[in-house]
Amino acid sequence: xxxxxxxxxxxTKDYGRSRILHGVDLxxxxxELAALMGPSGSGKSTLLNLxxxxxxxxxxxxxxxxxxTGRMAEADRTRLRGSTIGFVFQFHHLLPxxxxxxxxxxxxxxxxxxxxxGMEAAALDLLTQFGLGDRGDARVSELSGGEQQRVAIARAxxxxxxxxxxxxxxxxxxxxxxxxxxxxxxxxxRDLGTxxxxxxxxxxxxxxxxxxxxxxxxxxxxxxxxxxSPRPG
Amino acid sequence: MPTAWYLALRFLREGRLQTGLIVAGVSVGVAVLVFLxxxxxxxxxxxxxxxxxxxxxxxxxxxxxxxxxLLESRVGRRAVVASRVExxxxxxRSIDQWQRVDRELARTPGVTAVSPMATGAAFAVxxxxxxxxxxxxVDPERYAGxxxxxxxxxxxxxTLAGTDALVGTVLADDLGADLGDRVRVTTAExxxxxxxxxxxxxxxxRDVNSRWVLVSLRNAQTLLDLTGGxxxxxxxxxxxxxxxxxxxxxxxxxxxxxxxxxxxNSQLLVALRAQTASSTLIRVFVxxxxxxxxxxxxxxxVVQKSRQIGILRAMGASRGTMLRVFxxxxxxxxxxxxxxxxxxxxxxxxxxxxxxxxxxxxPTFPVSLExxxxxxxxxxxxxxxxxxxxxxxxxxxxxxxxxxxxxx
Numbered sequence: 001x002x003x004x005x006x007x008x009x010x011x012t013k014d015y016g017r018s019r020i021l022h023g024v025d026l027x028x029x030x031x032e033l034a035a036l037m038g039p040s041g042s043g044k045s046t047l048l049n050l051x052x053x054x055x056x057x058x059x060x061x062x063x064x065x066x067x068x069t070g071r072m073a074e075a076d077r078t079r080l081r082g083s084t085i086g087f088v089f090q091f092h093h094l095l096p097x098x099x100x101x102x103x104x105x106x107x108x109x110x111x112x113x114x115x116x117x118g119m120e121a122a123a124l125d126l127l128t129q130f131g132l133g134d135r136g137d138a139r140v141s142e143l144s145g146g147e148q149q150r151v152a153i154a155r156a157x158x159x160x161x162x163x164x165x166x167x168x169x170x171x172x173x174x175x176x177x178x179x180x181x182x183x184x185x186x187x188x189x190r191d192l193g194t195x196x197x198x199x200x201x202x203x204x205x206x207x208x209x210x211x212x213x214x215x216x217x218x219x220x221x222x223x224x225x226x227x228x229s230p231r232p233g
Numbered sequence: 234m235p236t237a238w239y240l241a242l243r244f245l246r247e248g249r250l251q252t253g254l255i256v257a258g259v260s261v262g263v264a265v266l267v268f269l270x271x272x273x274x275x276x277x278x279x280x281x282x283x284x285x286x287x288x289x290x291x292x293x294x295x296x297x298x299x300x301x302x303l304l305e306s307r308v309g310r311r312a313v314v315a316s317r318v319e320x321x322x323x324x325x326r327s328i329d330q331w332q333r334v335d336r337e338l339a340r341t342p343g344v345t346a347v348s349p350m351a352t353g354a355a356f357a358v359x360x361x362x363x364x365x366x367x368x369x370x371v372d373p374e375r376y377a378g379x380x381x382x383x384x385x386x387x388x389x390x391x392t393l394a395g396t397d398a399l400v401g402t403v404l405a406d407d408l409g410a411d412l413g414d415r416v417r418v419t420t421a422e423x424x425x426x427x428x429x430x431x432x433x434x435x436x437x438x439r440d441v442n443s444r445w446v447l448v449s450l451r452n453a454q455t456l457l458d459l460t461g462g463x464x465x466x467x468x469x470x471x472x473x474x475x476x477x478x479x480x481x482x483x484x485x486x487x488x489x490x491x492x493x494x495x496x497x498n499s500q501l502l503v504a505l506r507a508q509t510a511s512s513t514l515i516r517v518f519v520x521x522x523x524x525x526x527x528x529x530x531x532x533x534x535v536v537q538k539s540r541q542i543g544i545l546r547a548m549g550a551s552r553g554t555m556l557r558v559f560x561x562x563x564x565x566x567x568x569x570x571x572x573x574x575x576x577x578x579x580x581x582x583x584x585x586x587x588x589x590x591x592x593x594x595x596p597t598f599p600v601s602l603e604x605x606x607x608x609x610x611x612x613x614x615x616x617x618x619x620x621x622x623x624x625x626x627x628x629x630x631x632x633x634x635x636x637x638x639x640x641x
Contacts, residue, residue, distance in 0.1 A: 054547060054635040075551060082549015089638065093544045097247030110550045115234045155548075 004029050004063075005163045005195045006051050011060035013046050013218075020046045021218040023060065030162065031193040033186065035206040038215035044199045045167065047215065051197065052165050053081040065162060082111055086156030086194075088166040093152065094140045100127060100151045101136035107158040126154045130184060146177030153184060157194065164188075166198045170205060182208065237557035240545070245562055248534060252566065255530045259570020260577060262523035263614050266516050267578025267606060272585065273512045275601035277505050281473065284498055287441045289348075289379045289467030290476040293338065293483060294490045295328050325353045327462025334487055335466055341486075343471050343479045346378030349463035351453035357400075357446055358417045359408040366404065367444045368418060370453020379467045382434055382447070388412055389432035393449040398428035401442030402435045418446060424456050520613060523570070524621035527563055531625035535559065535632075542629050543637025552630040559626035560619050567618020571611040578610070 004027040013021040020043045028034055038044050049055040050062055053069055062069050065084055069077055086107075094103045105123035109115050124136050130150045140148060149169060156164050166185065170178035182205055188194050198209065206212050207226075214222040245252045328334055331349060338347045351370035356363050373393045377383055383391040387402060389412045398416065400408075410416055410430055419425035428448060435442060454460060468483075470476045476493035483491040495502055535542070542555055579602055586600040 049635040052547065054638075055633075078546070078549055078551050081547065087544075087547045089544075093540060093638065095243070095541055095544070097243040102243075106545075107548050109236050109239060110545065110548055110554070113236055113554075115236070115239050 005032075005065060006197075007061075007063040008047075008051070009061040009063070011047075011050060011057045011062060013043070013050060013055070014058045019218060021050075021057075024215075024218070024220055026213065026220065026223075028163065028195055028197055030195055031189060032211060033189045033196045033209050034198070034211040034213055035209040036197055036199045036213050036215060037201070037206055042215045043218040044215055046218075048165050048167055048197070048199060051163075052085055052087060053077045082107065083159060084162045086159070086161040086164040088149070088152050088156045088164060088169045091172060094148060094155070096140045098140070099136065100132060100138050100140070100143060100147075103140065103151055104154045104158055107155060111159060123154075123158065126158060127151070130154050144177070145173055146180055149173060149177070149181050150184060153181065153188075157188060157192075160192070161194065163195045163197065166196060168199055168201065170200065170202060178202070178205070235557075236550070237554055237561050240554075240558045241561035241565060244534065244538065244558065245565060248537075251530055251534065255527060255566050256569045256573065258526045259523050259567060259614060259618070260574035262519045262526075263571045263574025263610050264578035264581060265519050266613070267575050267610050268581045268585070269512055269515060270606050270610070271578065271582035271600040271602050273508060274603070274606070275582075275586070275599040277508065278601055279599040280501065280505065283437060284501060285473065285494060286385075287380065287436045287438050288494050288497065290470045290473060291344075291468040291480045291483065291491055291493050293328070293334070293466040293468065293487070294464065294492070295326055296488065296490055298324070298326075325457055325459065325464055327351075327459050327464060328466065328489060331463040331466065334489065335463075337487065338466060338468060338483065341479065341483060343475055344468050345471050346375070346469040348372065348375040348379045348467045349450065350376070350465050350467055351450055351457055351459050351462065352464050353420065353453070353457040355418050355420045355446070355456065357404065357408060358419060359410055359414065362408045364404060364407050365444070366418070366446045368420075368453055368456060369445055369447050370450040370457070371447060372450050373447075376447075376467070379469050380436075382436070385434045385436050386432045387435045389430070392431050393447060395449075396426065396428045396452070397431040397449070399432040399434055399447040400430055401445050402433055403439060403443035404446065405430065405433045407443065416446075418448070418456060420456050420458075422458065424458065426452060426456060428452075520617050523567075523614065524617045527566055527618055527621040528624055530566075531559055531563060531622050532628065534562075535625045535629045538629075539632060539637045542632050543634040546632070546634035547638065555632075556626045556630040559629050560622050563618040563620075563622020563626070564615050565618070567615040567621075568611065570618075571614030574614065575607045575610050579607075 006026070006028040008024050008026040010023045010025060011021055012019065012023055024047065036044055036047065046055070050057055053064070064080060067080065069080065072080070095106065098106065101120060101123045104126055105119045108119045108122065124133065127133055127136055130153065132147060132150055132154070135143060135147060143151065153169070169185070170181050173181060185196055185198070186208070189196055198205065200206055211223070211225045213220060335347055335349055338344055348371060353368055355366050355368040357366045371393065373391060382399070386399070391399065393399065400410070400416070405411065408416060412430055412433065414430050415427050416430060417425055417427045454462060470479050477495045480491040480493040480496070483489070545555065582600040582602060
């Protein structure tokens with residue numbers, strides 16, 4: 001058995017009569033920071049949904065941390081998704097009725113089934129690590145775009161997932177904020193060993209990843225690995 | 234706090250205006266419900282109280298005397314018989330062994346008080362004035378358990394010792410009599426006795442006030458030639474609306490006639506039932522309108538929050554959690570509306586009740602604000618809230634998270 005965080009074997013996905021993914025084989029290892037590129041309509045979001053257990057393949061297997069998710073009941077898939085996968089979206093998708101701290105605390109609240117003491121401190125601790133320690137009480141609308149995306153990443157990491165799926169996390173940010181958000185993901189990837197699969201159109205982001213997967217018309221056309229480990233000296 | 238409650242409260246807070254409007258809508262519905270119920274219950278209670286203020290719940294009398302047709306059995310089958318059977322006039326007579334029946338009735342389940350009575354028609358004469366009266370011979374203590382006359386004595390006191398008598402206000406005026414005055418009571422058979430007026434009562438019914446003369450049971454027995462007898466036994470039942478069932482049981486067990494107040498006032502009861510049915514119909518339609526209001530607002534909320542629902546599902550929130558989030562919202566909106574509506578309805582009812590009053594100072598629109606009414610209103614509105622949230626909640630739970638996240 002491989003030690004891959006995600007393993008896709010001959011995954012096909014049809015929507016009605018159109019085939020979006022054609023027998024995709026893909027493995028993402030632990031602590032890997034991979035970019036998923038491709039033109040619009042190439043099947044990137046569909047692939048992300050399948051890996052994130054938000055959808056089921058028409059054919060093929062999706063294995064998360066060694067567990068074949070094909071025959072899992074919906075409730076088990078929901079639990080596995082909550083505990084092992086974090087999501088970051090292009091438009092932060094934070095809950096506007098909650099503060100920054102409450103958004104970061106939310107995955108823990110959902111997992112525990114109730115709000116418990118101690119959850120607030122853990123969420124604030126995470127925000128502090130992301131340089132947002134003083135913004136815990138701020139409403140989502142009071143945060144800048146970069147801050148919102150950092151809160152969204154903190155939320156995705158609240159339960160210490162093995163994999164973070166990021167759908168164009170910097171697509172809505174300027175260059176400076178975009179670099180800051182990517183640096184943050186890189187740091188988490190190296191410090192915590194969390195695997196990242198980042199969907200991006202930005203070649204600057206892609207060239208800083210360990211691996212670039214190119215998807216065209218529902219097929220993986222290229223899969224390049226690069227050595228991005230920090231050079232000594 | 235459970236996750237579903239936490240999220241439900243946050244969602245309600247997020248849509249403050251929507252929440253405020255729907256709570257206001259529910260409040261109006263519940264206020265109408267409370268107001269209508271308080272008014273109709275009050276009016277009905279007042280009507281029943283007025284009716285039962287002068288009537289026993291059940292009156293037990295001897296069976297009717299019937300004429301037996303004997304002629305047909307004496308002549309041959311081919312004979313043509315022209316006959317007219319005269320109905321027998323019902324004379325004043327005692328219940329056979331009334332003391333035994335009295336004890337039996339006192340033991341009957343549902344009966345709380347029994348009062349033996351000797352009643353009949355007579356004339357009251359004072360000076361040149363004479364009036365046709367209903368003579369009621371009672372044991373004052375036992376009769377108080379059936380008709381609380383003592384509460385309605387407006388002059389003098391409630392006593393029937395010796396030749397004491399109590400008369401109604403109208404009769405006292407008609408006879409020009411006052412407390413301590415003497416009045417002679419004579420029956421059609423010519424038996425008479427002079428009584429001293431010790432009390433004047435007002436039972437709120439002109440006919441009763443102009444005709445009733447209360448004397449001791451023994452005096453009435455003598456005047457009506459009923460030595461030791463009782464023409465009827467008046468009863469009070471524990472539950473007034475069970476009087477007809479109790480009366481039926483008594484008829485079966487004693488063979489006597491037992492007439493309940495419901496039988497005597499059947500038209501009033503039909504009117505009350507029609508009123509209850511129409512007000513129930515109004516209340517049902519009000520609650521349907523409330524339910525539709527809650528459901529429509531929550532359905533809009535589900536559409537508006539589709540993406541948030543998708544995100545929550547992506548973060549591991551189960552379908553059950555999302556279902557509960559919206560059910561709790563429905564319940565909370567119903568509860569909030571019910572609390573505000575109950576207060577508003579009660580204030581409205583009190584205001585309306587105080588608008589007009591009758592000649593005796595009693596309110597024209599009596600209102601009944603029982604704690605049970607509020608408990609029922611709160612329970613109905615909360616359950617309606619939860620039920621009306623079922624459809625939007627189901628819709629939220631069934632949202633495909635992948636589609637919901639892309640929702641624009």
